[in-house]
Amino acid sequence: MSRTRSYDNSGRVEAAAETRRRVIATARDLLVSEGYHAMSVAQLARTAGLSPQTVYNSVGGKAEVVKAVYDVMLAGDEDPTPMSERPEFLAMGEAPDRAAFGRAYAAWSASIYARVGSLLGVLLADGAGGDQGLRDFVSTIDRERRTGNGHAVDTLERRHGLAPGRDREELVDEIWTLTAAEVYDRLVRRCGWTHEAYAAWLGDALAAATAREVSGRKR
Template sequence: MPRPYDSSIRIERARRTRASIVETARDLLLHGGYSAMTVATLAAAAGVSPQTVYNSVGNKAAVVKVVYDQMMAGDDAAVTMSDRPEFQAIFEAGDRPAFANAYAGWVRLLAERAGPLLGALLAHGTDATLLEFTATIEQERYVGTARAITGMRDRIGLPEHHADENGLPWLIDAVWTLNSPDCYDRLVRRRGWSPTEYETWLAGQLIALLD
């Protein structure tokens, strides 16, 4: 009688191949820049065929997005950022200043994780693929900001000067602007601030908005 087919070995092999491709892509992007990483150079560096890259991850745009997502998350688990314990812990704050400090720490964490990659990518901002990538992550960041501020409103409440119908959208827009990767890049990479100084500055700006 034939033995039943065990797909777990094939699945694990595919997972390892994908992980190796993504790790190699991250190294190429960080050290060689966006233009240096093509599907062909990635495949050669990872020791696989270009078709394997396409089958495991996708085209160059897909590879960049996966690298970014994993650097932001700190792992490859299929858990959205807003469902992660670090994000949920922000809402343990008992008042708006405490929320501002906790949120600033969260933004700093994400910026430290993905900042080096974004710095390497943004230098090639006229590339059509990168423009699409930037638009995607900006929208994702806006959704995340909206969840954070809406969650704060539901648990703690908004300050009186943001209590009208325009207050919440205005506040989300303002926080979305403050937590932008460009702010982190300008202050930390270009001006030489430490991540701690950036976090302190961001918390102060948020407290001024929220309290």
């Protein structure tokens, strides 16, 4: 009687994961040191000691590589768990009032920029120009950040309710603007603020935004 032999492909899976990590780490170093426009898939492959096809197979083209680098730096790891489902985000729900929630969210946002700010500075420094991939990247991270801002406002509303007269979408608009990568880049890289000064400013701004009552105004 014949038996079906099971095939263990764990070694191949780990090798593929290691190649992906290698591509992302090399791309991160190239982007931060040489800039977005200077990095190509060919240069990335050469620096990583891989073939261009391996880069395409493991991560994708330049746009996918940049997004992968950003996602890993944003999260601080390769865990695919959404940011809004992580313990650090969920812990903000324990803030005792609206202003404290705003400060907690500011601290969490600032901690993200501590990880990813160097990359965003490079990506924003020269603008997208005619590069559709970079424009798409900026649009994507803006959209993702707004989704995250919405999750934060929903948490605030469940925990404390919105301040009297506050419109949910208007509050999301304000938080989306205050936490923008361009604002961080403008204050820290272009104006020379320290990261700590930025975090303190953002804490004051988000505390005011989440606690402020509004009367007699419509969007």
